[in-house]
Amino acid sequence: MLNITYVQELMKKHGWSIGQLAVKSGV
Numbered sequence: 436m437l438n439i440t441y442v443q444e445l446m447k448k449h450g451w452s453i454g455q456l457a458v459k460s461g462v
Contacts, residue, residue: 446452
């Protein structure tokens with residue numbers, strides 16, 4: 436199970452959008 440706070444921090448660090456995160460995750 437993903438840690439949402441961790442994911443949000445990664446997104447802030449890397450400047451990912453939700454769409455990019457979905458692509459990276461293969462969702």
